Amino acid sequence: MARVKPKRHGIHIDMTPMSDLAWLLLTFFILTTQFKPKETVTIDPPSSVSQIKLKDHGMMKISVTQDGKYYFSMDEDKYKIPLLEAMGDKYKIQFSDKEKQEFKNISDFGVPVQQLKEYLALSESQRERVQIPGIPGDSINPQIVDWVFEARQVVKKVGDSIDLGIKGDMKTQYPMFKNLLARLQEKSMNKFQLITSSESKPE
């Protein structure tokens, strides 16, 4: 009777625990990551050597597009509805509950407060196509400053604080930016945070 040769097996490591670990970490990362909210306007900010990172919370943002239109956004959802109510009071516009809810859902907007009702009534795909006039920011009708000012008031009431970030496009003409600063300075807001992309500091 022929002896049965022992069959040679290659070393075989069980990868199951490693795979478990990988997927567990992956799940953790996916769940903890905050996805960037979809923005209605794409802005290509200039880069800077600044090492300070943007805060995750407590920011409101004014975006200045290439053609000098102002957009406003706020990342604190809980203050959005009180802010809309405050702006509604100021401009004598009544917003319905549905509109308030819709306002909470959008990330940024660039329409005068008078047109906000119509804008909120649009569907998401319609909003992408519609002509956006931008929030007025001239000296006669500085609505953009009102948004910032009202947001500060709303946040202050509950003892919280909010910072203002300004995000401009590389090609935004300087007068548009200067005008915005001038309007904000009129309301004695003198500290700004310019949002930029990162770049390494030369030696």
Next chain:
Amino acid sequence: MSAGVDTSSSGGDKGKVRAKKMNLNVDMAPMCDLGFLLITFFMFTTTFTKPNIMHLNMPPKVDIPPSEIPEIKIKNSLTLILGKDDKIYWHQLEQSDLNASNLNVTDYSKEGIRKEILTAQKQADKDKFTIIIKPADDSNYKNLVDILDEMEITNSTRYGIKDLSSKEKQVYQEKIK
């Protein structure tokens, strides 16, 4: 051994029929690879999309009588006019002495404006060197951020942003013609 299901039975004696032992052994290595690949992807995308911020503090609007405005010596100041097409015009002169021929022009490169700032910085009194940034209306936002960046790179802590004076406007227009 390749990936897949290992069904090989450990041989068998002739004649004897034995119920084949099924040894299911799925190789988890590819799955593990995929998991780590996705993690890597996530880590890279999350850390790199976060934008930076740059602080910009403007002086509050207060009316100071002209007599109390501190004088800055010409030697200690450097005026930069941010012009169009990514050009910087600079001078270290009194307003009255300024003309199109003594308004220097440079660019945003390392050999351009950075060199000029560092030269002026060396000649000036320590801690008193002030840079006055005057963006012209046909400059863009990138120019401003770039020059603020230069302030950071050259460690110039004293700087301010101002509008062009009418004389400077006139000279600048003459220069870019």
